[in-house]
Amino acid sequence: EVQLVESGGGLVQPGGSLRLSCAASGFTFSSYWMHWVRQAPGKGLVWVSRISSDGSATYYADSVKGRFTISRDNAKNTLSLQMNSLRAEDTAVYYCTSGSTVTSYYWGQGTLVTVSS
Amino acid sequence: QSALTQPRSVSGSPGQSVTISCTGTSSDVGGYNYVSWYQQHPGKAPKLMIYDVSKRPSGVPDRFSGSKSGNTASLTISGLQAEDEADYYCCSYAGSYSLVFGGGTKLTVL
Numbered sequence: 534e535v536q537l538v539e540s541g542g543g544l545v546q547p548g549g550s551l552r553l554s555c556a557a558s559g560f561t562f563s564s565y566w567m568h569w570v571r572q573a574p575g576k577g578l579v580w581v582s583r584i585s586s587d588g589s590a591t592y593y594a595d596s597v598k599g600r601f602t603i604s605r606d607n608a609k610n611t612l613s614l615q616m617n618s619l620r621a622e623d624t625a626v627y628y629c630t631s632g633s634t635v636t637s638y639y640w641g642q643g644t645l646v647t648v649s650s
Numbered sequence: 651q652s653a654l655t656q657p658r659s660v661s662g663s664p665g666q667s668v669t670i671s672c673t674g675t676s677s678d679v680g681g682y683n684y685v686s687w688y689q690q691h692p693g694k695a696p697k698l699m700i701y702d703v704s705k706r707p708s709g710v711p712d713r714f715s716g717s718k719s720g721n722t723a724s725l726t727i728s729g730l731q732a733e734d735e736a737d738y739y740c741c742s743y744a745g746s747y748s749l750v751f752g753g754g755t756k757l758t759v760l
Contacts, residue, residue, distance in 0.1 A: 570696075570751075577653070578688070578696065578739050580749040592747040628695060635684040635743045638707065640695040 535559040535639045537629045542644030549619050549648070555612040555629030555641060563587070563607040566634050569614050571625035572643070581627070582614065583634065597623075619648045654679065654740055654752035661758040667728040670755045672740030673721060678750055680721035684743035687716055687725045690754075691736045699738075700725060727757070735759040 541553040555567070569581040582593045582603040591603050602615040612629055626645050630637035655673040662668040672679065672687075679685055685703045688696040698707055700716035703723060713729045723742070727734055740752040 568749075577754040578690075578741070578751045580741070580751060583749075594748060632698075633701075635682075635749060636686045636698065636701040637688070637696075637741075638698055638701075640697070642695050 535631070537631060537639060537641030539627065539629045539641045539644035542627065542646045544647045544649065545619055546650050547620060547648055550615070550617045551619065551646060553614040553616065553627055553629075553644060553646070557610045557612065557629075557631065560631065560639075562605075562610040562631075565631045565638075567603075567605060567612045568630045568632065568637055569603060569612075570628045570630055570637065570640075571623075571646075572628070573622075573625040576625075579625075584612070585634070616646070619646075621648050624648045652750070654742060654750055656738075656740060656752040656755045658753075659756045659758065661760055662727075662730045663760045664730050664732065666730050667726060668730060668757065670725045670727075670738050670740075670757070672723040672725070672742075672752045674723075674742055674744075674750070675721055678721075678742040678744040679718065679723050681745065682743045683718070685716065685718060685723040686741045687714075688739045688741065689734075689736045690739065696739065730759055732759050 536558045568583040600618045626643040628643045629641040632638035687700040690696040704716040744750040
């Protein structure tokens with residue numbers, strides 16, 4: 534059974550940093566693209582970032598480019614998202630997903646990030 | 651990139667069919683056959699229902715189907731069931747290595 538378990542969310546002040554992690558199991562992690570998708574409270578889904586199966590290619594939404602960094606450790610089956618210079622508008626549930634370059638086949642349950650003073 | 655346009659809500663009675671539209675531009679929906687649809691029940695994570703415009707993942711009932719014409723993609727749910735009541739989101743590749751979601755549609759089963 535595919536499992537994606539996010540962690541690292543919490544309350545952070547504007548301008549602060551947070552690192553999200555996603556532990557993957559039940560599939561060959563190193564064979565799949567991984568994505569981060571977020572959802573602000575009561576709002577829709579927004580794609581944030583994705584990384585190729587071998588970690589050599591990374592892409593970001595314009596809204597987070599230069600502030601967020603996606604990475605993966607295929608030896609540990611772990612996906613990460615380093616978030617710097619956080620803003621109030623980054624407040625959301627962050628989902629880790631696995632799939633192809635353009636599709637999220639499986640989703641984790643999400644971790645809530647709240648940016649507030 | 652601007653979000654794809656979906657109706658805020660649709661409704662139907664059990665057994666009926668409903669169609670949810672997803673309108674973009676020639677730079678996203680119209681330019682690529684990479685449209686996917688996700689179902690999200692309240693408080694739950696989204697679930698993939700359709701990918702590559704019309705392909706259905708294993709385990710998704712064949713009551714769910716997808717199509718595309720020009721800059722508009724559509725999700726059709728036939729034989730509506732109570733458990734289909736949820737939010738539905740479309741997503742498309744938008745070029746320049748980006749992906750864009752629709753604003754979401756709330757499906758109510760009357």
